[in-house]
Amino acid sequence: MSAIVANNLGKTYKTYKKKPGFWGAIKGLVSREYQSTHAAQGVSFTIEEGELVGFLGPNGAGKTTTLKMLSGLIHPTSGEATVLGFIPSERDNRFKKQFALVMGQKNALWWDLPAQESLELTAVIYEIEQESFRKRLDELTGLLDVRHKLNVMVRELSLGERMKFELINALIYNPKVLLLDEPTIGLDVNAQKTVREFLKGYNHENKITTILTSHYMQDIEELCERVMIIDHGHLVYNGRLDSILAQFSDHKIVNIECRTQIVPMDFSLMGEVLELKAQSLKIRVKRSRITTVCRDLLALEGVDDINIEEVPVEDIIREVFNQNKPVA
Numbered sequence: 001m002s003a004i005v006a007n008n009l010g011k012t013y014k015t016y017k018k019k020p021g022f023w024g025a026i027k028g029l030v031s032r033e034y035q036s037t038h039a040a041q042g043v044s045f046t047i048e049e050g051e052l053v054g055f056l057g058p059n060g061a062g063k064t065t066t067l068k069m070l071s072g073l074i075h076p077t078s079g080e081a082t083v084l085g086f087i088p089s090e091r092d093n094r095f096k097k098q099f100a101l102v103m104g105q106k107n108a109l110w111w112d113l114p115a116q117e118s119l120e121l122t123a124v125i126y127e128i129e130q131e132s133f134r135k136r137l138d139e140l141t142g143l144l145d146v147r148h149k150l151n152v153m154v155r156e157l158s159l160g161e162r163m164k165f166e167l168i169n170a171l172i173y174n175p176k177v178l179l180l181d182e183p184t185i186g187l188d189v190n191a192q193k194t195v196r197e198f199l200k201g202y203n204h205e206n207k208i209t210t211i212l213t214s215h216y217m218q219d220i221e222e223l224c225e226r227v228m229i230i231d232h233g234h235l236v237y238n239g240r241l242d243s244i245l246a247q248f249s250d251h252k253i254v255n256i257e258c259r260t261q262i263v264p265m266d267f268s269l270m271g272e273v274l275e276l277k278a279q280s281l282k283i284r285v286k287r288s289r290i291t292t293v294c295r296d297l298l299a300l301e302g303v304d305d306i307n308i309e310e311v312p313v314e315d316i317i318r319e320v321f322n323q324n325k326p327v328a
Contacts, residue, residue, distance in 0.1 A: 001085065003177060003209040004047040004070065008079035010233075011039045011065050039065040041233040042079070049176075050207035052199075054214070054224035054241065062233040063213045064103075067179045070211070071101045083177055097126055100170035104182035107162070108169055109154045115165045116150040119172055126173040133172065140168045144198055160191030167198065178210045184219055196222050217310050221245075229320055237320050248319045252290055253309050256281050260302035270296065284311070 017033045018024060040062040047053055057063045068074045070081055072088035072095070081088055086095035102108070110118040116137075123133040141147040144164040149157060157165065163183060170178065180199075184192045200223055203210055214220055220227060220241065227244060229237040237244060251271075258279045267273050270293045271285035285293045290308065298306060 002046040003049045003051070004045075004081070004083050004211070006043055006045050006066070006070070006079070006081045009043040009066065009069060009076050009081050010041045010078035011062075011069060011074065012077045013037045013039060038233045040069070040076075040230075043230065043233075043235050044079075045228055045235065045238055047209060047211065049209055050203075051226065052203045052210040052212065052224055054220040054227040055211050055230070056213070056220065056227055057230040061230045063230055064181055065233075066230065067101065067181055067211065067213065071099060071179055072096075073101070097173060098175050099177040099179065100173075100175040101179045102166055102170045102181065102183055104163065104185040107154075107166070109162070109165055111155045112153065114151045114153055115146075115157065118154060119150075119165070119169055122169055122172055128173055136172050136174065137168070140171060143201070144168065144194065160187050160194070163187060163191070163195060164198075167195070171202070174206075176208060178208050180210060180212045180214075182214055183212070184214060184216055192216065192219070199223060217312075217316075231320075244316070244320065248316050249311055250287050251284050251311050252287055253311060254283050254285050254290070254293060254297065255305075255307040255309070256297050256300070256303055257305040258300070258302040259304050263301060 014034045014036055016028070017035050018028055019033075043062070043066055055063050055066070065074070069076050070083055070088055072091045075089045084095065084098050086092050086098075088095065109115065110121065113121070119137060120133070122128075123130075128136075138147075141150065144167065146161055146164050146168075149161055149165075152161075154162065154165070167183065183199075184195050187195065196219060199210070199212075202208065203223075212219065212223060224241055226239065227237070227241045228235060229244075253274065254271075261278050262276070262281060267276065267281065267283060271283045271289070273281070273283050275282040281297075283293070294306060294308070297303065
């Protein structure tokens with residue numbers, strides 16, 4: 001049996017359109033005009049037990065809405081979903097003990113308690129035996145290297161430390177499904193790396209079914225073999241990551257900064273010029289030409305700095321959507 005099944009899942013919000021001004025407010029008391037916003041439409045997919053799947057999309061695409069429907073926080077307007085055989089919106093207590101939702105921009109820990117006391121409260125809520133709780137706590141804090149921070153107030157932890165404890169809080173009762181909504185947002189490079197390595201190792205050892213949303217392509221590349229892409233509420237791609245990268249991410253972006261004004265020349269011969277200013281240049285270059293183009297750019301007079309970065313996830317998603325890629 002698949003761990004997660006979504007069948008034509010949809011969520012529509014009805015919002016009140018207020019007319020401007022005082023009289024608009026008065027008229028709204030008598031007659032109101034509403035507009036419908038489709039956060040998700042006809043979303044269908046299955047995820048097998050132990051899979052770690054990336055869920056991508058630009059802001060407002062419907063990623064968080066879908067995760068909230070899978071966790072039962074909001075009811076779908078249409079369609080249905082099952083997680084571990086349960087209907088999430090029914091909020092069965094047996095279901096609640098088998099999944100965890102971690103949101104990078106929301107806190108589940110108690111702000112005014114030390115981390116350990118907040119975790120102990122979770123243990124009471126989920127009826128975890130003390131011996132089992134101590135063993136899990138010792139294991140998880142060791143893996144994430146935060147054992148020495150257990151007695152620190154949550155509000156005094158750094159952002160990276162708080163996120164590590166959020167993960168511990170989610171996994172302390174050993175759930176079978178983990179829903180991660182941008183867990184590395186705002187973290188520095190070292191903290192991101194630690195979280196990625198932990199998730200990769202934990203998934204390998206425990207075979208926990210995981211959906212991961214992230215705007216950091218490195219998170220997806222290192223953790224996920226399969227990705228789903230959603231845009232404007234529609235699932236537009238569902239398949240292997242390497243397939244989509246090979247087809248849509250065959251470029252990188254090269255940035256240079258110069259001490260002096262850049263000498264005019266036809267940079268379009270190197271790639272697609274995204275931005276050209278007096279002392280800076282941003283150009284989109286095919287991966288196969290990166291070495292040659294960087295060498296030519298470094299030969300320019302007055303170059304101070306050169307930086308190579310991946311094409312933003314949003315651009316890849318937009319290209320997939322514009323190509324009308326069929327869902328696999």
